Structures are given as structure tokens and as C-alpha cells.
Amino acid sequence: MRSDGAGPPVEPRPDEPQGAFVERRTYRRRRLMDAARLLPILGALLLAVPLLWPNPDPYPAPDSHGGMPLSSAIAYIFVVWGGLIFASFLFGLAVQRWAGHWTKGASGEEGRK
Secondary structure (H helix, E strand, C coil): CCCCCCCCCCCCCCCCCCCCCCCHHHHHHHHHHHHHHHHHHHHHHHHHHHHHCCCCCCCCCCCCCCCCCHHHHHHHHHHHHHHHHHHHHHHHHHHHHHHHHHCCCHHHHHHHC
């Protein structure tokens, strides 16, 4: 079996549509892996957003927007950082939940017997 979990083709069950090419668990596992691979790219893009904000003007003219203050940029970076940690935690939980399905629970049950 390949490392991505794609094994030999499985005969479709009567209740599944005929267009299904891979097993449902394999499909979901691949999508979870794809989303986990995109998380660092999303994080880098979100952390780069403050670079696009205008610098605050130390002497703004009346009735003009003076730019984004540094305190707001730092708060944004910490919120994004916390969100990335939380998203990584959720991916960890999802992988832990699916690990029993991927290995068919062999590693956890052998240790208890």
C-alpha cells in the first residue's frame, strides 16, 4: 500500500454511485492532508497583510486618516498566530480521530491485550 493510503481498487457497493473512483475514507484522508499542507501558506499570507497597511503619519492633517497604528498591527499578528495554533490543534484532533480508521485500530488494541 502506498503512503497516501491508496490501495487496490475497491469494488463499489450497490448504494454508492458508479462514478466513485476511490474509497470514501481515502478521499477524506487526502483532503485532510491537502488542507494541512495549505495551512502554512495561509498563515504566511495572513501574517503578511500588515505589510500592506499604510504607515501612520506622525503629524496627520485634520480630517485625514493617519494610517494603521502599530498596536493594531501587533494585535492582528497575535490573533492570527493564535488562530493558526488553534487550527493546527484541530488538524491534530482530526488526524488522531482518523488514525484509528487508517490503521484499523491495530496499534491501540495490541498494547492492551
